[in-house]
Amino acid sequence: MTAQIRIHDIPGGIHPPENKAQSTTRGVEQPPLPARLILPLLQHIGVPAEPVVKVGDHVLKGQLLATAQGRFSCALHAPTSGTIAEIGPAPYPHVSGLHEPAIVLDSDGEDRWVELEPIADYRALDHVTLVEKLAAAGISGMGGAGFPTATKLLSRPDHRIETLIINGAECEPYITADDMTMRHYPAQVVTGIEILMHVLTPEQVLIGIEDNKPEAIAAMREAAQHNPTIRVVPIPTKYPSGGEKQLIQILTGREVPSGGLPADIGVLCQNTGTALAVHDAVMLGRPLISRVVTLTGGALERPTNVQALIGTPISELLAFAGLQRERLHRLVLGGPMMGFTVDPQAPIIKTSNCLLAATEQELPTPPPALPCIRCGLCAEACPAQLLPQQLHWFALGKDYPQLQRYNLFDCIECGACAYVCPSSIPLVQYFRAGKGEIRAIEQQHTKAEQSRVRYEQRLERLQREAEQRERDRQARAEKAARAKAAREAREAQEQQTGAATEPDLARVKARIPTLSPEQKQLKIAAATARMALQKAQKQLNANPDNSDLQAQVVQLEQAHAEAQQAFEQATSQEDT
Amino acid sequence: MAMAPISPPHAMGSNRTRTIMLQVLGATLPGVALLTWFFGWGTLINILLASCFALVIEALILHLRKRPVMFFLNDGSALVTAWLLALALPPYSPWWLVLVATGFAMVFGKHLYGGLGQNPFNPAMLGYAVVLVSFPVEMTSWPVWRGIEELQPALTPTLGLLEGLQRVFIPGSLPADGWATATALDVVRNNSALTMAELRATEPALGGMAGRAWEWVSLAWLAGGLFLLYKRIYSWHAPVGMLGALALMSLLFWNGDGSASNGSPLFHLLGGATMLGAFFIVTDPVSSATSPRGRLVFGAGVGVLVYVIRVWGNYPDAVAFAVLLMNLCAPTIDYYTAPRTYGHARATRGMGKGQSERH
Numbered sequence: 001m002t003a004q005i006r007i008h009d010i011p012g013g014i015h016p017p018e019n020k021a022q023s024t025t026r027g028v029e030q031p032p033l034p035a036r037l038i039l040p041l042l043q044h045i046g047v048p049a050e051p052v053v054k055v056g057d058h059v060l061k062g063q064l065l066a067t068a069q070g071r072f073s074c075a076l077h078a079p080t081s082g083t084i085a086e087i088g089p090a091p092y093p094h095v096s097g098l099h100e101p102a103i104v105l106d107s108d109g110e111d112r113w114v115e116l117e118p119i120a121d122y123r124a125l126d127h128v129t130l131v132e133k134l135a136a137a138g139i140s141g142m143g144g145a146g147f148p149t150a151t152k153l154l155s156r157p158d159h160r161i162e163t164l165i166i167n168g169a170e171c172e173p174y175i176t177a178d179d180m181t182m183r184h185y186p187a188q189v190v191t192g193i194e195i196l197m198h199v200l201t202p203e204q205v206l207i208g209i210e211d212n213k214p215e216a217i218a219a220m221r222e223a224a225q226h227n228p229t230i231r232v233v234p235i236p237t238k239y240p241s242g243g244e245k246q247l248i249q250i251l252t253g254r255e256v257p258s259g260g261l262p263a264d265i266g267v268l269c270q271n272t273g274t275a276l277a278v279h280d281a282v283m284l285g286r287p288l289i290s291r292v293v294t295l296t297g298g299a300l301e302r303p304t305n306v307q308a309l310i311g312t313p314i315s316e317l318l319a320f321a322g323l324q325r326e327r328l329h330r331l332v333l334g335g336p337m338m339g340f341t342v343d344p345q346a347p348i349i350k351t352s353n354c355l356l357a358a359t360e361q362e363l364p365t366p367p368p369a370l371p372c373i374r375c376g377l378c379a380e381a382c383p384a385q386l387l388p389q390q391l392h393w394f395a396l397g398k399d400y401p402q403l404q405r406y407n408l409f410d411c412i413e414c415g416a417c418a419y420v421c422p423s424s425i426p427l428v429q430y431f432r433a434g435k436g437e438i439r440a441i442e443q444q445h446t447k448a449e450q451s452r453v454r455y456e457q458r459l460e461r462l463q464r465e466a467e468q469r470e471r472d473r474q475a476r477a478e479k480a481a482r483a484k485a486a487r488e489a490r491e492a493q494e495q496q497t498g499a500a501t502e503p504d505l506a507r508v509k510a511r512i513p514t515l516s517p518e519q520k521q522l523k524i525a526a527a528t529a530r531m532a533l534q535k536a537q538k539q540l541n542a543n544p545d546n547s548d549l550q551a552q553v554v555q556l557e558q559a560h561a562e563a564q565q566a567f568e569q570a571t572s573q574e575d576t
Numbered sequence: 577m578a579m580a581p582i583s584p585p586h587a588m589g590s591n592r593t594r595t596i597m598l599q600v601l602g603a604t605l606p607g608v609a610l611l612t613w614f615f616g617w618g619t620l621i622n623i624l625l626a627s628c629f630a631l632v633i634e635a636l637i638l639h640l641r642k643r644p645v646m647f648f649l650n651d652g653s654a655l656v657t658a659w660l661l662a663l664a665l666p667p668y669s670p671w672w673l674v675l676v677a678t679g680f681a682m683v684f685g686k687h688l689y690g691g692l693g694q695n696p697f698n699p700a701m702l703g704y705a706v707v708l709v710s711f712p713v714e715m716t717s718w719p720v721w722r723g724i725e726e727l728q729p730a731l732t733p734t735l736g737l738l739e740g741l742q743r744v745f746i747p748g749s750l751p752a753d754g755w756a757t758a759t760a761l762d763v764v765r766n767n768s769a770l771t772m773a774e775l776r777a778t779e780p781a782l783g784g785m786a787g788r789a790w791e792w793v794s795l796a797w798l799a800g801g802l803f804l805l806y807k808r809i810y811s812w813h814a815p816v817g818m819l820g821a822l823a824l825m826s827l828l829f830w831n832g833d834g835s836a837s838n839g840s841p842l843f844h845l846l847g848g849a850t851m852l853g854a855f856f857i858v859t860d861p862v863s864s865a866t867s868p869r870g871r872l873v874f875g876a877g878v879g880v881l882v883y884v885i886r887v888w889g890n891y892p893d894a895v896a897f898a899v900l901l902m903n904l905c906a907p908t909i910d911y912y913t914a915p916r917t918y919g920h921a922r923a924t925r926g927m928g929k930g931q932s933e934r935h
């Protein structure tokens with residue numbers, strides 16, 4: 001190994017009790033095959049996958065069940081062989097407990113694979129083909145929010161990736177899934193990393209692992225020692241060092257620009273679990289159908305890690321780990337800092353790294369919040385260098401401009417502030433709500449803006465059409481008049497040859513109501529105003545409570561009256 | 577399974593407002609003990625009186641504001657205000673003085689603004705300033721300390737409990753002469769004829785560094801403050817800012833030990849309420865600036881003002897006024913000391929409402 005990588009400190013951070021030892025003593029176990037799997041179509045960030053199977057179809061393990069819908073979507077495969085029982089809303093691991101579209105698969109117990117197509121020599125393939133292979137395997141980020149990996153690899157083709165960072169920090173208490181992945185599959189993880197290197201051709205690869213995982217560090221060092229580009233970098237244990245932005249700062253000293261992507265500074269992050277999935281997809285031809293999940297918490301008799309099939313109901317995994325129902329106080333998917341409470345009926349999905357079945361002592365019900373005493377502990381703990389107490393204050397007052405001014409959107413929701421707050425204020429809850437409200441307002445603005453533009457375009461078109469019709473009518477009238485005049489003239493000529501035709505023609509012409517160009521314009525304006533008014537009135541009848549529409553109608557009425565008056569004045573002046 | 581959806585984080589640190597308040601109280605104990613040793617029961621009587629008044633007033637107001645009384649009384653913030661106020665007042669202050677000061681602190685210093693966390697001014701210092709302005713005689717008569725009788729036989733410290741209670745509850749019932757004296761800060765302020773060495777010889781109150789009893793009490797405050805720093809109850813920024821600025825000012829304007837001496841840096845650091853202020857007053861989070869950098873500025877402001885008022889102002893000690901003045905500036909300081917957020921090229925500073933700059 002060459003020169004030491006310099007470790008940079010991140011501001012703030014906390015040291016909650018780690019609670020990792022209890023789930024690392026049993027290796028990575030294989031839970032029993034579930035009888036029924038629930039496979040939500042949306043297990044990643046983006047657009048749900050589209051089913052390509054029907055209810056009643058028999059499928060084999062690893063067979064494609066649903067295809068990706070565009071780049072921000074991810075394919076879904078059968079985790080075992082069996083029959084499609086249902087396609088429709090099913091329990092989903094989300095805090096709301098709402099059901100989401102899913103494919104429900106009844107296993108046939110045979111666990112029979114489709115024919116797999118491993119790639120013998122990935123180095124012979126160009127990176128587009130490789131990325132396609134990863135996309136076909138349905139891989140999405142397995143550590144964080146679940147961004148489709150193929151898309152992430154291609155996200156900034158114009159930016160060179162200089163540093164590939166493999167996130168093995170796993171800074172959240174209790175979770176050991178990445179730790180166990182690195183301890184038990186180090187060679188596969190390194191191969192997965194090398195495949196990613198083949199795609200990205202980075203100058204260096206840094207595997208960041210918190211120094212509370214000496215076994216994982218040793219295993220990864222050993223597995224990667226043949227490749228001098230890959231460096232295992234132990235980093236100080238501190239939450240949230242595993243946040244993408246924080247890990248980048250620790251390992252490179254650089255910050256991802258606000259609102260930007262790591263690729264903007266030549267960095268790409270992948271999780272160790274994702275690297276393992278990449279290995280499986282390329283070297284074994286296996287799609288992503290299972291993952292390492294930590295089962296832990298005081299309510300479990302035998303906390304452990306398992307290689308669980310995607311779609312396994314949470315309750316079955318808990319039963320495997322010896323759940324003691326009477327001790328269970330809170331069931332959290334993810335860690336105690338950023339995880340969320342779930343229903344045990346829901347399945348685990350591609351992003352689920354940990355199930356925490358906590359007792360009352362472990363995660364006690366928070367005491368009622370006291371007023372903020374501005375102690376500043378939250379600001380000291382914040383890794384993003386925000387002022388949570390100010391944000392809290394503005395969130396309470398719904399002062400959205402100030403929230404944005406104090407960079408609410410740079411909050412990574414790590415919860416460090418709420419963890420240290422002596423007044424037990426649920427700060428993250430306020431920040432999420434604030435973000436949601438601001439987003440909603442922005443959306444409303446765009447919508448209103450869009451409909452305003454559409455409305456104006458429609459008015460313009462109506463006006464154009466009205467003008468056109470008027471012109472056509474005039475043209476027709478003139479033509480008819482001319483024809484009639486000509487006919488009369490001809491008749492007159494025939495009756496009394498040489499008689500004066502001119503006055504007649506003038507008389508005929510005078511009978512046709514001709515309008516000067518200004519009058520025409522005024523008339524059109526009046527017609528347009530009337531049409532706009534009628535339309536608004538119709539809308540108002542449909543939504544009588546809309547005060548905007550009410551105001552609009554009043555305005556339009558006035559506009560119409562004025563236009564009509566102007567037109568009438570113009571014509572009457574002509575008459576007199 | 578009773579599992580209400582609870583927002584993350586699910587884990588909670590062990591910080592509690594109440595614990596913090598109790599630790600602050602605990603950290604004052606060395607100082608309280610020394611004060612009691614030097615001045616007799618007066619300090620304890622002050623504390624007891626102020627605490628009772630504060631709790632009763634707080635409970636009354638909470639009741640009037642229709643807030644859960646026990647829930648808020650329990651947070652310990654009223655006790656902290658009362659203790660700090662009691663420590664700042666001269667021992668054996670008459671009971672009504674304590675009542676007025678505590679009453680102002682609780683009503684005008686705290687609840688008028690909406691209670692805990694909302695007050696722009698440090699309640700204890702507000703109460704202190706009010707009685708200092710209104711009752712200057714009572715406020716500047718500090719009792720003499722144990723051991724003075726050996727140096728100046730005309731003076732006798734009040735050390736008995738009964739005697740002390742009598743002074744507090746029946747003010748004027750005991751002879752006014754011979755038990756109270758000017759503080760070291762007063763002496764140096766009012767001196768214009770003697771060099772510091774001569775002054776030290778004639779005025780035993782001056783002691784070795786900053787006033788005999790006071791220098792020891794100050795060191796006790798310092799010890800308590802270091803304990804709180806160690807416990808991470810607050811960061812070092814505000815105390816260091818204040819002591820640093822005060823040291824710098826007294827060094828810059830230290831005109832030697834002549835008769836017009838402003839006092840040495842040590843004299844200012846250990847004299848009067850400097851240490852109490854630095855570790856127990858400017859560290860009050862509510863009325864201070866928000867960010868660590870802001871707190872450094874806040875503390876420095878207090879330090880400068882303390883020196884200015886002590887040396888050129890009308891009051892011998894100045895911590896209360898300096899703190900109140902800086903309280904006024906805290907929001908402005910906040911505007912100009914906001915930290916730079918991750919991923920931003922610059923911090924959003926100043927009063928504007930504009931969006932912050934991005935990289």
Ligand code: SF4
Binds near residue numbers: 388
């Ligand atoms: S930690 Fe809590 S009480 Fe302290 S300043 Fe932050 S929000 Fe206020």
Ligand code: SF4
Binds near residue numbers: 411413414417418428
């Ligand atoms: S949740 Fe947001 S505000 Fe709180 S510490 Fe984390 S980044 Fe800072």
